Amino acid sequence: MRTISRSALSALSALSALSALSAWSASAQSPRRLTVEWIMRGPELVGREPADVRWSPDSRFIYFRWLLPGSAFREPLKPFRVRAEAGATPEALRPAQADSVAPLIADGPVSPDRRRRAVSVQGDLWLVELPAATARRLTETPAAETPLGFDLGGGTLHFRRDDNVFALDLASGAVRQLTDIRTGPAPDTGKKTTPQRTFVEREQERLLVAVRDRQWRDSLDKVERERLEAERLKPFHLRRDERVAQLQPSPTGRHVLLVLSTRAEERDTRVPTYVTLTGYTEELTARSKVGDAQAKRRAGVLEVASGKVTWLRPDPADSAAELLGELRGLGWNDAGTAALLWVVSWDWTTRYLHRVTPDSSRVVPLDVLRDTAWVDGPCFGCGGWLPRDQGVWFVSEADGWAHLYTVGPNGGTPRQLTRGEWEVLDVELSPDRSTFRLHTSEPSVFERHYYVLPIAGSARSRLTGPAGGHTAVPSPDGRLLAVIHSRSNRPPELFLQPARAGADMSKLTTSPADEWLDIPWLEPEIVRIPASDGVQVPARIYRPAEVGARPNGAAVIFVHGAGYLHNVHRFWSSYYREYMFHHLLAQRGYLVLDLDYRASAGYGRNWRTAVYRHMGGRDLQDQVDAARWLQQQHGIPPERVGIYGGSYGGFITLMALFTEGRWFGAGAALRSVTDWAHYNHWYTSRILNEPQEDSLSYRRSSPIYFAEGLEDPLLIAHGMVDVNVHFQDVVRLAQRLIELKKTGWEMAVYPVEDHGFVRPDSWADEYRRILELFDRHLVSPPHVGR
Secondary structure, three states, X not given: OOOOOHHHHHHHHHHHHHHHHHHHHOOXXXXXXXXXXXXXXXXXXXOOOOEEEEEOOOOXXXXXXXXXXXXXXXXXOEEEEEEOOOOOOOEEOOHHHXXXXXXXXXXXXXXXXXXXXXXXXXXXXXXXXXXXXXXXXXXXXXXOEEXXXXXXXXXXXXXXXXXXXXXXXXXXXXXXXXXXXXXXXXXXXOOOOOXXXXXXXXXXXXXXXXXXXXXXXXXXXXXXXXXXXXXXXXXXXXXXXXXXXXXXXXXXXXXXXXXXXXXXXXXXXXXXXXXXXXXXXXXXXXXXXXXXXXXXXXXXXXXXXXXXXXXXXXXXXXXXXXXXXXXXXXXXXXXXXXXXXXXXXXXXXEEEEEEEEOOXXXXXXXXXXXXXXXXXXXXXXXXXXXXXXXXXEXXXXXXXXXXXEEEEOOEEEEEEOOOOOOOEEEEEEOOOOOEEEEEEOOOOOOOEEEEEEEOOOOOOEEOOOOOOEEEXXXXXXXXXXXXXXXXXXXXXXXXXXXXXXXXXXXXXXXXXXXXXXXXXXXXXXXXXXXXXXXXXXXXXXXXXXXXXXXOOOOEEEEEOOOOOOOOXXXXXXXXXXXHHHHHHHHXXXXXXXXXXXXXXXXXXXXXXXXXXXXXXXXXXXXXXXXXXXXXXXXXXXXXXXXXXXXXXXXXXHHHHHHHOHHHOOEEEEEOOOOOHHHOOHHHHHHHHOOOOOOHHHHXXXXXXXHHHHOOOOEEEEEEOOOOOOOOHHXXXXXXXXXXXXXXXXXXXXXXXXXXXXXOHXXXXXXHHHHHHHHHHHHHOOOOOOO
């Protein structure tokens, strides 16, 4: 193998820096030196991603919501359309135009012959003729109505109004109610009596003929009432505090799959709001804490003719009909002879797919997925029926990666249609139900592409070509694709592409402002950081030389939020402000790393579950290994390495400074979880179980228990109206730090901000503080006490 001398490497490095400097110097109309205030204008610079992309039924127009470049940050998205032609220009829709086209582009169930679609617009039902693109209004009522599906022949539409199912005859317009579900509990109709009352009534009957005549007449009236009531729907009363979560009528109209939810007697958190219109402090009602009482669900099959409900046993391992985990219906097969039920056990370790036979209300497991940690993954909950009762399709991590499977209508061994060390990100069936449409990371775990796959499972075809991320929406006639495409240095834009492999894409929108486009933004290189357990951890790297700057001997590690989130890839990041901030840091001489640490999305089941029962364990060690790599490969000592991040990233920052401070010189923890026992149930209980049952997991995963380890400078920043990670989290931590007599930490609070900041002035203040923290403690000589 040929080696390169140190002098040659130096020359190459200088050449690279000169090339980068020339590229950055070519920008004449934008700031040479980025500023925090400029970057934090956010959407006013990078624009807004085209959203809610839909086609007209005739495939001539693409409709979407968007804003023109340079729109103010407070502006809501507005309706646009563009002709499905290369080079076409988007046009804004007037409110009247948007209202008139709304039924034509709305989603909804399609009739069996695929010639009609039922939709709901502003709570009313419409019938759209396909592909003629004409719409007929079916209802105009104060109540909100939702289409649920057509009957077997397509002549009747089933819809939901309030908590009941109705059938609308499309030819005559007649409406028939199929269920009579009422808020509970059921009234007590039992006759209350005592021995004394019984004696008096009996004597009245024995002594008086008029009383006996009245009794005879009452009995005749009762028979007549019972005859009439037998012809009406039998009411079903909900329990106290119970609500209807799902109503799914079968195409035959004979049965309805019910999913009901009972609210638990949990204690909600109150979040004070100090900056209000009234001038008085007001309170928001937010979530409860993990381990508190949780809502229960139950599922049953209601027989329309009799009103009888047969309750299902969704978890074979639990004899109760009610469930503490997740429970929902995935629809009926074409014949209306079976429904599909998706169930997750209360401890999150088992997922069931059940076939429900309505006549017997028998539950037949079609597929069971078990995990020693917790079941999850991309496209979790994706599934449905194949046409003509051929079976069921679903996405599973059975082999360690999220892939597409099918199984027969009565179960058996599932057939795996995709495989490899990549993930199926979403799936749907084509309108004719002959083809799967998938977005996957097959070409690279750092990209997202669109594929089509025949349901028979033959070779799939990749239709999107350029590197980056793609979200494709096929036209109704199947000839074209509306594609939202982005690269790591270009925000998402709307493109038009013929629906065939290798076809060119035509760009239809330009979202960023010109001043942003004038800057030669980097496509960060993806490097692999060797972890202490031998795994190669992906990271984006920003080098000073790439923006024409000289290294200042310091580095910054950014920790993305959410835990299970993918941020190291070749398409646009949701952390686009941080992306720009990392350019600013590189301009000032910092080397910046952005890791997809353990528990990040995109790398399969083992990566996802590496933090089971210990958040702040393997995920934190990946940050430590990155600091070690910076020292070994770039000569940057630990005391010159800063770390920062928000939400889960703020949590990791706290754990880093509290437990691994020798590897870092300063940190900024934004909107941080400080005690997992105070976070929400559905996220936390999957990973750490419940605090009252597994206190060890919570103690070793919560920064507040390790606050005595703080020695490095720390910035804590939090929105005071945060209904996700409550402001109380950092208030409790602040009190703990005060009691421990810790110094060198500071807190910045943002009175009007929720978990995700909105106002540019709030963003700018927060990131100014982060930059000052790093400049003060990483670039200058190490602070006293290290």
